[in-house]
Amino acid sequence: MKRFLYRTLFFFGPDLLFALFVAFILTSLDGNRVLAGAIAAGVVSMVAVRAVLFRIGSRFYYAQRIDAIRGLVEEYKKGRYIVPKIEISGRDELLELYGDMRTLGKHLSSVINSQKTELEKFQNLYNSIVFSLSTYYLILNGEDKIVFANTGLCEKFNFEQNEIVGKRIEDIFYFVNRRLKEGLRQVRKYENSVLLEKTHLLSMKKVSIIADIKISNIVLQEKRHEIVVIDDVTNRLQKDYQISLMSQITESIQKDDEIDRILHTILTGVTSGAGLGFNRAMLFLLDEKSQTLHGKMAVGPDSFEEAIEIWSSIASRNPEESISADDEKASGKALLKNVMNASFGMDQDSVFTRAMKTMMHIHVLDLWNEQDISEEIRALLNVKEFVIVPLVAVNRSIGVVVADNKFNKAPIGKGDIELLSIFASQAALSIENYVQLDSVRNEMQKLGQRQDAIVESEKLAAIGRISAHIAHEIRNPLVTMGGYARRIFQLARDREKGKDVSGIKDAAMIILNESERLEKILSNVMDFTRPSRYIREFNNINEVIEDTVNLLKNLFLEKKINVETNLETDVPLIKCDFNQMKQVMLNLLQNSIDVTGPGGRIVISSESTAENIVVRVMDSGSGIDQEDTSVVFEPFFTTKVTGVGLGLAIVKKIIKDHGGDISVRNITEGGSEFVIILPVPV
Amino acid sequence: MAKILIVEDEQHQRELYALELQDEGYEIDQAANGKEAVELVKTNKYDLVIMDIRMPEMDGIEALGKILSKDKKIPIIIYTAYSNYKSNFMTWTADAYITKSSNLDELKNKIQEILATRSGI
Known part of the structure; x- marks a missing residue:
């Protein structure tokens, strides 16, 4: 300010002295108003011109410096703190300020850079944690629109990140079952977390998994969102399911109708998402008498729409339930009917009978390009890829299981076939065991009938073993009776000679007693010979x-x-x-x-x-x-x-x-x- | 007159033998089992013993052994319903083995025979 006053005084000083001189003349020219007026106007305009020139001059002097500083600030605003120096000659406060500001910029830049490195480090760490998580997750914007999906999810379900973002959840999954919708509703309403266990998800790209889904609230940019964490439990569940399936199949069959139960268990297991995950399964059994392979059972939908319907209705359930449930029977009526009407003579060569005879599975990769498959089978299956697995009991095939992925067209893997083979052979063994058991049971029944006879004869044998002793038991009274009878006979003769025969009565009494005893012994023995x-x-x-x-x-x-x-x-x-x-x-x-x-x-x-x-x-x-x-x-x-x-x-x-x-x-x-x-x- | 001991658990049979043998003129003592017989032999002198085998308390075979150990010379007739005891060696120390019958003639004859042989020596 002082500097400014000084400069102003320095610049306008002569003008001021000249103005005072003019004012003195004007006061002396009393009366000549015109001249005085002209002189005053000249002085005023001269001061004005001088002031304008001063302003223009000072502006020119500062412009370079101000522009340099302003440019610096502009760069700073853009976040660039290192700015190339603009050379300006001279040495004054503005240039010093300019220099200081640049130094400060350099400092800021280094501080920011070091923080940025730290941040990047954390960001990388965070990203790698998030992306390496095996769980998949989606973020919804509160109106079911997807705002984010992690890489894992995209990879699993075969999507590009940009294919998902902005879509509704229904647009990427074939069906969003009731539980998931209800879960989302609950999360919104009660602001809590919801866990949906064992939920079946099928993406538009026909990838299906079973997942534990956790939905919770999350606040992003002060707006409420939902985070959907999808934990893929397919493998674990499949293992559990397969074990449970296996144990059900290996369970010994006790009754005729249990064969059907085992067979149905296999087919539902083969087609259940948690099981082997085939779309359809058909069973043909050999009729020993006619040597014909007859369609016996089939499980699976008739169309993709039906498949979706089934999957969304049975999206999640326990293995035990899916085995005992008959709800799938309602669908796939056409399939069932076709299979039940199909039969193949063992004397005719077909892909089915071949699997029976060789006791090996047959994996047909492309039905349409396979030459030796009959029209009948083509019409029945109407699918490109399928697998035929024989049901091999100890040393013979008792039937075949045919499985395919008609609807999601997923390729049939080697592992799937191996598992199916294991189930099939186990089931065949169970059935064979039952057949054996049944014949054993028939034999047992016959034995049982004989056993009664044996028991009867054994009772007699028991008395037979003591018969020697009974014989003696009988001999004693017999000897006594005979002895006394003889005595009576003798005494009767003696009586004729007039001898004392009082002993006759006693002897007769003894015979009576002994004969009673004998009768008792005999009836005692006879008791054992009576029917039971x-x-x-x-x-x-x-x-x-x-x-x-x-x-x-x-x-x-x-x-x-x-x-x-x-x-x-x-x-x-x-x-x-x-x-x-x-x-x-x-x-x-x-x-x-x-x-x-x-x-x-x-x-x-x-x-x-x-x-x-x-x-x-x-x-x-x-x-x-x-x-x-x-x-x-x-x-x-x-x-x-x-x-x-x-x-x-x-x-x-x-x-x-x-x-x-x-x-x-x-x-x-x-x-x-x-x-x-x-x-x-x- | 010869004195005979009848050892027999069946009362009526025992009495029958006694009656029949008394008629033959023998003096008769009776024992209902082996134990009684051994006791009687201790205190009495018998010319012959008729011994049943299967008896309560002490059976004939045991009694036989005990009587013989006391008096080796006493003649003993085994008279029993059991025919299978004939093969038992112990019984061979007896003088005769007769299977029971309502006809006592065989027994009577054997008694006479043995007593005659004994008195002859």
Whole structure:
């Protein structure tokens, strides 16, 4: 300011002195107004001209410097901080300022550059993290429009980044199923995150995956967006599904209709997105009698629209569900009908019968250019590429599975065929097993019928084994009877001689008694030979025990086994078949005799509780050398050299038939104890 | 008169033998099992023992051994319903082995035969 005042004074000083001089003259020229006026106007215009010249001069002087500084500022505004120097001669404050500003620019530039490098480093790191993520993600602008999609997503679904941006989500995926839409709605409404598990996505480029989709809110440039994170779980799910499928297929088939279940499982597995992901699958089975391959089952849509419909409706579900579900049967009616009507004679050469005969899969890459495929098959399949996999059981083919990707036209990979082959052979084995099982079952049935006969004969055999002892049992009363009869005969003769014959009456009495005893022995034995039709009557279990012990009396004596009976008096009567119960006791006692050596002991006891009667047969034998003692009741289990091992099995059967139970245990003193529990009728 | 011990568990049979043999003129003692027989032999002198085999308490074969160990010379007739015991060597130490019958003639004849041989020596 001072400088300016000084310069102004320096420039306008002479003008000011001249103006004062003129003013002095003007005051002396009193009266001559015209001249005075002209002089004053001349002075004023001269000062004005001088002022204009001053302004122009100073402007010229500063213009270069100002322009240089302004140019500098303009460059700075553009973010360029290093500006080439404009040479201006002279040395004044403006030039100094210009110099300072340039230096400052250089400083700024270096600071900014160093920050930029840092930023770039972070940016790279960030980018590589984002792009290397295996998950795919989309950013939606709140109105379902895509504003960003990561590279992973573009690559996976076969899109260019610019193909996606600006599109609606429906425009890049064939169907956006209800869950995804509902998820987006929820995120918008409640501002929370939503996780959609196992959602089926099929892109317009026909790439399909199963994904866990997470939708959350994200704020970008102060506007609400949604970020859709797509986690591809196809592989994991496929593995799970395949394992589950495999286990279902390997599950043993028990009934006829389960064959259909296995076959349907395979076909749905083959066509399920989570399974092998084929579009269609058809099954043909060999009819052994007519040697013809018949269409048996088919799964898959009839058109691409139908396929989309199926996929969007069953977009996500568990493997278990998709196997048991029959919902796909509604679609693909035409396919099913065509397949069911198709049949191929094994004597005719076709691509199907060839797969059957060679037991190898056939992969047809281009049906239209394949010469030796019949018109019938062309018309039936109507697809360029397909694979035929035979169902090979142990050593023969029982049918074929045909699979293709008619609708998404995805190429059939080697891995797909291998997996399909594994499933097919496993299913064939399951079916073959069932066929074998069925024939075994038929044999078992026949055996069962024979077994009843064996059981009957075994009962007789049991009594046969003790027949020698029964013979002696019979001989004793017989000898006694005969002896006394002879005596009576003798006494009768003596009477004629007048001798004392009082013994006749006694002898006759003895014969009577002995004949009764004989009858009893015989009926005791005969009981065992009766057919085993149960006659349920109220019986005293003690009688059964006593009768049987009596029958075996001689055997006990011969084997030197002491028998004790410890029977509860007044045991309640139980409803049972007397003879069958005797059979039980006979078999148990025989068993005990067999395992008990001379000098051994057998104790038979009966006792009762409110609901049951408990009969125990305890022996001092060798006990049971088995971890599981119940095994002795298994048919044909035997440790003896003789005998078929049915004795205890019969015992168990009879006791079970009577609603009772039998068990056996080893006792600490050595030997074993059989415990029979029979219900007392209420 | 010869004294005979009948060892037999069947009461009626035992009594029948006793009656029949008493009629023949023998003096008879009775034992219901081997144990009783051994006891009786200890205290009495018998010319002959008729022994059943299958008996409770002590069977005929065991009793046979015990009686013979006490008096080797005492004649013993085994009289039993079992024919298979004939093959048992122990029984050969007995003087005779007869299978039971309602006809006692064989037994009576054998008794006579043995007693005659004994008295002859």
